[in-house]
Amino acid sequence: MDKVDKKKILFVCVGNAYRSIIAEAYGRKFLDAEVESAGVRPLGYIPSEVIEVLKEDGLEVDGLFSKPIDIQKLREYDIIVILSRMIFFAPEGKKVMFFDIEDPSFSDIEFLRNIRDQIKNLVLSLRAELET
Numbered sequence: 401m402d403k404v405d406k407k408k409i410l411f412v413c414v415g416n417a418y419r420s421i422i423a424e425a426y427g428r429k430f431l432d433a434e435v436e437s438a439g440v441r442p443l444g445y446i447p448s449e450v451i452e453v454l455k456e457d458g459l460e461v462d463g464l465f466s467k468p469i470d471i472q473k474l475r476e477y478d479i480i481v482i483l484s485r486m487i488f489f490a491p492e493g494k495k496v497m498f499f500d501i502e503d504p505s506f507s508d509i510e511f512l513r514n515i516r517d518q519i520k521n522l523v524l525s526l527r528a529e530l531e532t
Contacts, residue, residue, distance in 0.1 A: 406432065406433050406434050407431075407433040407434070407478040407479060407530065408433065408434045408436075408476055408477045408478050408479075409427060409431065409433045409434070409435050409436070409477065409478065409479045409480075409481065409526075410436050410437065410438060410469075410474075410477040410479070410480045410481070411423035411424050411435070411436070411437040411438075411481045411483060412437070412438055412439065412440070412469060412480060412481065412482050412483065412484075412488065413437075413439055413440075413482075413484045413501075413503075414439055414440050414441055414484055414486065414503070415439045415441060415442055415443040415466065415505070416437055416438050416439025416442040416443065416466045417439070417442070417443035417444075417445065417446055417447060417450065417466045417505075418447070418450055418503070418504050418505060418512070418515070419483040419484060419501050419503070419504070419515065419519060420437035420438065420439060420483055421437055421446055421450060421464055421466065422450065422453075422454065422515070422516050422519045422520075423437060423481065423483060423519050423522070424436060424437035424464060425454050425459040425460065425461065425464060426459065426519060426520050426523040426524075427523055427526075428459075428460065429459060429460070430523055430524060430527050431523065431526065431527050431530065432530070433530065436477075437464075437467075438467055438468060438469040438470065439466060439467070439468060439469065440468075440469060440486065441468075442466045442467055442468045443466050444466050445465075445466055446461075446464060446465065446466055449509055449512055450512070452509070453509070453512050453513050453516045456513075457516065457520070474490060474491050474494070475491045475494075477494060478494070478495065479494075479495045479496075479497065479526075480494055480495070480496045480497070481496075481497045481499065481522075481526070482496065482497065482498045482499065483499050483501045483519070483522075484500065484501060484503060485500045497526075499522055501515060501518055501519060501522075502515065
């Protein structure tokens with residue numbers, strides 16, 4: 401699949417510092433798609449423990465940064481994946497998937513690893529869906 405044919409996927413959570421950043425990192429590794437992430441109220445940085453758990457699983461962290469949703473770009477995405485309990489209005493005709501992944505902010509590293517693994521499995525199931 402060349403770049404023109406690749407799906408564009410946006411992972412969204414509230415702060416774009418934990419869940420959607422982790423999903424973007426796994427999406428870059430496992431999906432044959434253009435993958436980005438964004439937040440409704442971005443934290444503005446990625447906590448060091450997120451970088452740590454990503455590196456533990458061999459993920460690339462270069463180029464990851466916390467950023468807001470660009471409303472003007474929403475129409476460009478084929479799939480928008482929401483990783484937290486929130487109301488989200490996407491452009492008409494866009495595929496939106498909702499997953500209620502618990503917010504790992506202010507949790508211990510073991511809980512964050514558990515969330516990382518949940519998101520990894522979610523991205524792998526998305527890959528299987530895209531390949532069918």
